[in-house]
Amino acid sequence: MSLGLDDLGSYAAADPRGFRELLRGFAGQVADAARLAEGLRLDGGTPRAVVVLGMGGSAVAGDLLQELCHDRAPFAVHVTRGYTVPAWVGADTLAVASSYSGNTEETLAAFAAARARGARGVVVTSGGELGERARRDGILWVRVPPGFPPRAALAYLLVPLVVLLDPTGRALGGAEEREEAVAVLKALGADLAPEVPLAQNPGKELGAWLAGRTPVIYGTDLTAPVAYRWRTQLEENAKVLALSGALPEIDHNAIEAWGGSGAGPWAVIFLRDGAEHPRVARRVGPTRAITEAQVPTREAWARGNGRLARMLSLVLLGDWASYYLAILRGVDPWTAATIEAFKRQMADADAPQEA
Ligand code: F6R
Numbered sequence: 001m002s003l004g005l006d007d008l009g010s011y012a013a014a015d016p017r018g019f020r021e022l023l024r025g026f027a028g029q030v031a032d033a034a035r036l037a038e039g040l041r042l043d044g045g046t047p048r049a050v051v052v053l054g055m056g057g058s059a060v061a062g063d064l065l066q067e068l069c070h071d072r073a074p075f076a077v078h079v080t081r082g083y084t085v086p087a088w089v090g091a092d093t094l095a096v097a098s099s100y101s102g103n104t105e106e107t108l109a110a111f112a113a114a115r116a117r118g119a120r121g122v123v124v125t126s127g128g129e130l131g132e133r134a135r136r137d138g139i140l141w142v143r144v145p146p147g148f149p150p151r152a153a154l155a156y157l158l159v160p161l162v163v164l165l166d167p168t169g170r171a172l173g174g175a176e177e178r179e180e181a182v183a184v185l186k187a188l189g190a191d192l193a194p195e196v197p198l199a200q201n202p203g204k205e206l207g208a209w210l211a212g213r214t215p216v217i218y219g220t221d222l223t224a225p226v227a228y229r230w231r232t233q234l235e236e237n238a239k240v241l242a243l244s245g246a247l248p249e250i251d252h253n254a255i256e257a258w259g260g261s262g263a264g265p266w267a268v269i270f271l272r273d274g275a276e277h278p279r280v281a282r283r284v285g286p287t288r289a290i291t292e293a294q295v296p297t298r299e300a301w302a303r304g305n306g307r308l309a310r311m312l313s314l315v316l317l318g319d320w321a322s323y324y325l326a327i328l329r330g331v332d333p334w335t336a337a338t339i340e341a342f343k344r345q346m347a348d349a350d351a352p353q354e355a
Contacts, residue, residue: 005204005324006197014327019237019334022152023323024193026316027185029155034178037142037160041167044120047094049076050165051085051119053110054098056339057151060232061098061124061158063225064315068162068307073171083109085117095119098157100150102128105346122164124157149334151236154229154315162308177306184304188313192320203317206269206300207324210234213267213296215242217318218250218287220280222311223271223302230271230318237333238325247283255290262294271314273302 004010011020050069052062062079069077078086083106089095095114099107102125111130115121115137123134124142134141142164144156159178166172190196192203199205215234219227224246231244245254247270268291270284284299291297300317302310326333 005194005201005208005327008194011194011327014330015323015333017332017334019149019152019323019332020194022148023316023319024189026155026312026319027182027189029153030159030178030185030312031182033144033156033159034163034175036144036156037163040140040142040160040164042094042122042140042164046165047075047120048092049078049088050094050096051089051114052077052079052096052098052161053085053107053114054079054096054157055081055104055106056232057149057154057236058098058100058104058107058124058157060151060225060229061154061161062096063228064154064158064311065161065165067222067225068172068311069165073165075165080110082106083113085110085114085119089114089117089119091118091120093117093119095121096161097121097123097125097130098161099123099125099128099130100144100148100153100157102126102130102132104343108133122161124160126153149336151233152319155312173306173308177308180304180306181309181312184309184313185316188303188316192316202300203320204324206317206321207238207328209296209298210238210240210267210321210325211328213265215240216266216268216291217242217244217271218268219244219246219271220273220276220284221246222273222275222307223314226311226314226318227271229315230269230322233319233322234325236336236339237319237322238329239331240325240329247280247287251283251287255287258290258294262291264295266295268292268295268297270297270299271302271318272299273310273314275307275310 066077097111121139126146142160217227217230227244231242234242303313
């Protein structure tokens with residue numbers, strides 16, 4: 001089955017719209033996204049809290065931002081998926097509406113609710129209704145380029161926020177970390193491209209390894225939101241169900257299931273990072289021993305020095321692995337037909353109430 005991944009002639013038929021070119025462009029998208037934010041300024045100084053409002057691929061940018069800020073930024077970051085905002089949202093909050101299409105009803109409703117509470121706003125979108133509202137109300141608009149499936153526009157949804165929220169580069173690593181990330185992603189991208197044969201290509205190898213199994217992705221610290229990203233990419237690109245979680249939390253619940261009746265068609269991947277908390281790093285071996293006693297288990301390691309490079313290197317590996325799994329399964333990685341049909345169905349139902 002995996003031989004097919006080395007047959008370059010098969011990609012045009014399996015991936016007619018060229019999703020692979022979007023993945024191939026990831027390093028360039030990170031560089032481009034940073035440039036896009038350079039001319040933008042956040043009026044009113046550093047907020048006390050940031051609430052990122054989004055769904056699906058656009059919300060993942062918020063998860064990654066939250067983790068990047070976790071032990072560095074002087075403000076709290078909270079990600080909300082849904083129609084409402086937490087009660088503490090107010091004038092000292094920055095509400096970020098993250099919606100690639102600009103038309104996601106949950107995000108539109110939550111953003112309206114945040115604005116009604118007096119929150120400052122930023123919108124990150126390619127256009128749609130959110131773009132219209134930004135134009136109409138004079139709200140700062142990070143205008144991301146059109147033409148991507150939302151989940152493939154992650155660099156554009158994340159990196160401008162990192163630049164905007166850290167104009168001095170002191171908290172989140174600044175231009176130096178971004179440039180390192182671009183270099184790491186460029187080198188890694190070259191290793192993961194379809195031209196590289198399976199034997200030397202960790203993305204193909206992982207995709208083939210996951211075929212016929214249900215992926216279970218576990219992160220650690222910085223890689224916790226990346227594990228969730230892998231899960232959603234496996235679901236949307238390869239159209240397979242997947243599970244995700246993170247250490248140390250899973251040592252307080254999931255291992256009980258693994259230790260009991262864990263055997264089944266699962267395959268476990270631990271996403272590792274060289275800068276894990278020493279006690280988290282210490283936990284991986286014994287946790288892995290528990291899953292490994294039941295099902296195939298392996299690790300994938302982050303590359304690079306800075307947090308952005310380490311985080312995004314694992315994002316890119318997961319994106320390619322889900323891509324190759326899609327090709328092996330004969331499903332189009334670009335389309336998300338069920339999600340789109342469901343959105344249309346909801347749009348035909350009663351419109352949501354907004355604040
Ligand atoms: C599709 C995808 C979805 C969308 C989600 C929200 O590629 O990733 O998870 O991100 O349906 O739509 P947007 O991002 O347009 O707000």
